Amino acid sequence: MKKSNLFAIDIAKNVFQVAHLVGKKVKSNKAMSRKRLKALLAESEPSRVAMESCGSASYWARLAQSYGHEVTLLSPRFVKAFRVGQKTDANDALAIATALDAPSARPCMVLSEELQALQALDRIRPILEKTKRQLANQIRGLLLEFGIVIEQGESAFHRRIPEILEDVDEQLPPLLRAGIAHSYETYEELHEQKEARDVELKKYVQNNADCRRLMALEGVGHISALGLLVRLRGGDYDSGRNAAACIGLTPVQHSSGEKVRMGRIAKQQGSTLRSCLFLGARSVVCKLKHREPTTEKERWLKGLIARRGIKCAAIALANKTVRTAVAMLRNGNDYQPQPLAANAA
Secondary structure (H helix, E strand, O other): OOEEEEEEEEOOOOOOEEEEOOOOEEEEEEEEEHHHHHHHHEEEEEEEEEEEEEOOOOHHHHHHOOOOOOOEOHHHHHHHHHOOOOOHHHHHHHHHHHHHOOOOOOEEEOHHHHHHHHHHHHHHHHHHHHHHHHHHHHHHHHHHOOOOOOOOOHHHHHHHHHHHHHHHOOOOOOHHHHHHHHHHHHHHHHHHHHHHHHHHHHHHHHHHHHHHHOOOOOOOOOOHHHHHHHHHHHHHOHHHHHHHHHHOOEEOOOOOOOOOOEEEOOOOOOOOHHHHHHHHHHHHHHOOOOOOOOEEEHHHHHHHHHHHOHHHHHHHHHEEEEEEHHHHHHOOOOOOOOOOOOHHO
């Protein structure tokens, strides 16, 4: 493999910008079609290939790897700092090439087909839930305009809408009644699709040994276990601390000289996985408030609750969960919490 031969590719949908560098010299920097890019990767001798970690990046990375190329994906936010000049595809491709050799470069994960399919399935489910909730809120609001109030909760919604549509005494215009009926049918279809996706995810989690081990952790259900598997298996983390930081479970640091300042948890680093881990950890923390600890981790957690409060303790537990999950997946071990010491009971 020629280490000096580099293809920096600015990914797009139909037209791709490819900068070809030999050493530090730019041999070409031109746009090409999807078909031409595939041919270039197939015909070129094994070289280095750099791309931004954006839409379809894992697909192109796997394709380049199948031809023997060494592929590196970089964060778009990291690459942006190396762009010189105006925002053009040619300058973006050169920025990717420059960022690749930066000492602070941190490659992003290249997902396998299986992990990418699981990630896609995991992202379909919340969209179905969000669309279903928006449609239910719209139906509630339209009926409220006609003096019909539906109690809170999904079960009440399922019970009341058929009653309202069948009751001829309800003062609903016929046109609106037909519209509500159609919207409710769409709501039911979305509900069935979401239930089907949940069944698929639960079935996969139950059949996957890694997911079953991860679900033994405090506050980790099938959604969190699947998210941890995709995130930690796809990423090459050298420590659990780095994994927790990438998921967004560490405070922002703003330090200089001898002054170390630790801020809040950054909102822009939030993700669905972080939300699931936090909610699961918070349920564990709330239950622990009303009982005595039985393990060393629960004793540590109960002391943290007393010192810093519920939310801080939940974030700390989620952080520890990720770090433990990294060690479990790396070593193939089962989770075995340490029992409470006799002198600490």
